[in-house]
Amino acid sequence: MTSRPYVLLSCAASIDGYIDDASPDRLLLSNDADFDRVDDERSRCDAILVGPATIKNDNPRLMVRSPARRDARVARGLPPTPVKVTVTRSGDLDPAARFFTTGEKLVYAATPVLAKTRRAVGAHAAVIPADDLATVLADLAGRGIRTLMVEGGSTMHTWFLTAGLADELQLAVAPFFVGDARAPRFTGDGAFPWNAAHRARLADVTPLGDVVLLRYALSDRTRP
Template sequence: MRLLHHADPRPSAELSRADLIDLYRWPEGGSGPVVRSNFVSTLDGSVQGLDGRSGSINTESDHEIFALLRALSDVIMVGAGTIRAEGYQAVDLQPWQRSIRSAEGLAPFPILVVVTRSLHLDPAFAAPPVEHGPVIVVTSGDHEPGTIEPLRDAGAEVLQVPGPTVNLGWVLDSLAARGERRILTEGGPSLHRDLLAAGLVDRLSLTLAPSVVGGVGHRSTAGAALPERADFDLDFVLLADDQTLFTNYRRQVAD
């Protein structure tokens, strides 16, 4: 994998895993949440393959960066639709990922945070038969206890946001107050749209897989237009040997 662009010029030699950690590490300092979104897209803009899942457009190098970002995060935040469509479970890690987390002073596993208004989830996702990290299900405050207990019985913490909707800013601030400020969101498109609309995405990582699928697959956002355009500055670009392109952006900050 080679570095094509960076604000601080570096040699274009092959990058080591340590180099990649330096590039993707969350910024130090501050106590507030820092949110990075990570999506893979085909060249024609689909975040889904022909089977309707993102996994069928992943490349070998994308799997590596996907795993690296998980190793560097405190929280992996996803919507309930992604849990259902992609077969997500509480996060387990490979030994090399856990080694990175130990060196970075992070907990053994990131927390899987699932945002859901409806609570239409199979509780089994929270208790896979492997060693795994914690699960927090975030929902609105108007659910009856009976709808929540199956998730708690499966080992998930259920965090109810005050009111009938899920205020994402409140959720992120609550996580940061626990010391969980490195937030990675992997979708889906509706959650990504809502985070962008609220101005909560600080870093945006978009992987371009060298393939075209056609059809009507989702984009990385879904739903209503944003209240105003969200602009980002290019941070760095990587090119992998398998021709996958990794683009990385930072949200523009008004002067």
């Protein structure tokens, strides 16, 4: 594909690669400085994508938090918050989730669950058939989405990375270990284009208090 958005993966993980623990409460991995950085990144993107598990477990609003950044977007002729996107293969989405409460929402559903998804959330979001990431990205490009920020979770990150459809990874590493195999990791198993024989290029390292941000360039594309 040549006509697709620039894809930025954003994730916070423990030193041992976990993005949460196994408790029912959400594990906070970032600090205030990193949360503010992520908010700034959101404000500069056209759309934010998360998987259904993230919608269920974290119940995110996916909004730009800073009023000044929202105002700056509006001054540029943009909506205050980027378009919210998810991809489902099961159709199991809760219309009461905060993902569906505000802003423009796009739900890409696999063909076998398209009707089920439309019944569940069709009154709250545009539901679009898509059976692979190439279709999702092509449709987003056709809607004017130039930069897509993928905020998780593990399944979505694995899917984009193994498909070779990520241009940049921003990985914030928290200064502690989780050490529990029951907890979700940054990625699952898969055949990744970046391995011992083909290393990803480290583009930048930024300390943010006790968190460190690692930015990897995964393609030769330039962010719009």
